[in-house]
Amino acid sequence: MVLSAASQHLLRVSRPGAWGQHLLKVSRPGAWGQHLLRRIGSVYTTAKGFQEKEIREKLQALPGGSIDLVKQESGIAVLTVNNPARMNAFSGSMMVELEERVSQLEEWTEGKGLIIQGAAGTFCSGSDLNAVRAISNPQDGMMMCMFMQNALTRLLRLPLLSVALVEGSALGGGAELTTACDFRLMAPGGVIQFVHKHMGLVPGWGGAARLVRIVGGQNALKMLGGALKVDPEMGLQIGLADGVLEGSLDGSGANALLEAEQWLGRYTTGPAPVIRAIKNVVVSGRELPLEVALSTERDVFGTVWGGPANLQALASKAKHK
Numbered sequence: 115m116v117l118s119a120a121s122q123h124l125l126r127v128s129r130p131g132a133w134g135q136h137l138l139k140v141s142r143p144g145a146w147g148q149h150l151l152r153r154i155g156s157v158y159t160t161a162k163g164f165q166e167k168e169i170r171e172k173l174q175a176l177p178g179g180s181i182d183l184v185k186q187e188s189g190i191a192v193l194t195v196n197n198p199a200r201m202n203a204f205s206g207s208m209m210v211e212l213e214e215r216v217s218q219l220e221e222w223t224e225g226k227g228l229i230i231q232g233a234a235g236t237f238c239s240g241s242d243l244n245a246v247r248a249i250s251n252p253q254d255g256m257m258m259c260m261f262m263q264n265a266l267t268r269l270l271r272l273p274l275l276s277v278a279l280v281e282g283s284a285l286g287g288g289a290e291l292t293t294a295c296d297f298r299l300m301a302p303g304g305v306i307q308f309v310h311k312h313m314g315l316v317p318g319w320g321g322a323a324r325l326v327r328i329v330g331g332q333n334a335l336k337m338l339g340g341a342l343k344v345d346p347e348m349g350l351q352i353g354l355a356d357g358v359l360e361g362s363l364d365g366s367g368a369n370a371l372l373e374a375e376q377w378l379g380r381y382t383t384g385p386a387p388v389i390r391a392i393k394n395v396v397v398s399g400r401e402l403p404l405e406v407a408l409s410t411e412r413d414v415f416g417t418v419w420g421g422p423a424n425l426q427a428l429a430s431k432a433k434h435k
C-alpha cells in the first residue's frame with residue numbers, strides 16, 4: 115500500500131509505541147487532546163510556505179462582527195458567529211477570532227461538547243464579500259484559505275463532541291463551517307448550501323474534503339455541482355443532518371439552542387476525561403492509518419484504564435458476596 119507523504123509523516127511522527135511511553139507520562143487525560151493536536155499539528159506551517167503572521171494581520175484589518183464563546187459549567191460550550199447585519203458573514207477579524215476561540219477550546223480541559231450557532235436565527239453566509247474583495251489577489255486568497263483550513267481542521271479535532279446548529283442559511287463558507295463539526299442539527303426552514311459555483315469557486319476552507327467524507331462522493335458532487343439547497347429532509351436523507359429540531363415556537367433561537375444541548379447531552383453525559391477520550395479515539399480512527407490508529411487507541415485506553423471513572427464503575431458493579 116503506497117502511503118501518502120502525510121501518512122508517511124504521521125507514521126514517522128507517531129510510530130507505534132512511541133506515543134505509549136510519552137502518553138503514559140501524560141498525567142491528565144484531557145492533556146491527551148492537546149498532545150494529539152501538537153503531534154499531528156496544523157495542516158499548513160511556515161515550512162510549507164504558510165505566512166501565518168502576515169495573513170493574520172491582513173485579516174485583522176478587515177473588521178466587523180465577532181465570534182463569541184461561552185464555556186458552561188455543564189462542559190458544553192456555545193460558540194456564536196455574530197455578525198447579524200451581514201447574515202453572520204465572516205469578516206477578516208472574525209476569521210482571526212475563530213482561530214483564537216479554537217485555541218481557547220484546545221486548552222479547556224473540562225470541556226465535553228461544543229455547539230456552534232449563528233446570531234439572530236441564521237447560521238452564516240460565508241465570507242464577507244467586502245472582505246473577500248479586499249483579499250481577492252491570488253497570494254492573499256491562498257493564505258486566507260490556508261488560515262481557515264488550519265482553524266477548521268483544529269476545530270474538528272477538538273476533544274469535544276461538536277454540533278453545528280443550523281437555523282436559517284449556512285451558505286458558502288458557512289456550509290463549510292457545518293462540516294467542521296461532528297454533527298449537524300437543522301431547524302425547520304434551515305438550509306445548507308454550497309453556493310461556491312455561483313461565485314466561480316470551489317470550497318476553500320476544507321469543506322469539500324470533509325463533505326465527501328460525510329455524504330460520499332456522489333452526493334458531494336451533486337451538492338457542489340448543483341449548488342443544492344439542502345433542507346432538513348434532504349439533509350437527513352443524505353446523511354448531512356444528524357437530527358431535525360422541533361424548532362423555536364416563538365421564533366427566538368433560545369428553544370433551538372436548548373433542544374441542541376439536550377440532543378448533545380445524550381452523548382456527553384459522563385466524566386469529561388472519558389468523553390474526551392472517546393472523541394480522541396474517533397479522531398485517530400478517522401484520520402490516522404490503521405496501525406497508528408490502533409496504537410493511538412491503546413495509548414488513549416491507557417489514560418482511562420484504572421482511572422477514577424473506571425475504578426468507580428468497577429466498585430459499583432463489584433459482585434457483593
Ligand SMILES: CC[C@H](C(=O)O)C(=O)SCCNC(=O)CCNC(=O)[C@H](O)C(C)(C)COP(=O)(O)OP(=O)(O)OC[C@H]1O[C@@H](n2cnc3c(N)ncnc32)[C@H](O)[C@@H]1OP(=O)(O)O
Pocket residue numbers: 199200201203239240241242243244246283285286287288309313315316317318319
Ligand atoms: C470559501 C468561502 C467562500 C469564499 O470566501 O470565497 C465564501 O463563503 S464566498 C460568500 C458566499 N456567500 C454568499 O454568496 C451568500 C451571500 N448572501 C446571500 O446570498 C443573501 O444575503 C442571503 C441568502 C444570505 C440572505 O438573503 P436575504 O435577502 O435574506 O438578506 P440580504 O441578502 O438582504 O442580506 C442582508 C444583509 O446582509 C448582507 N450580506 C449577506 N450575506 C453577505 C455576505 N456573504 N457578505 C457580505 N454581506 C452579506 C447583505 O449585503 C445585506 O446587507 P445590506 O447592507 O442590508 O444590503
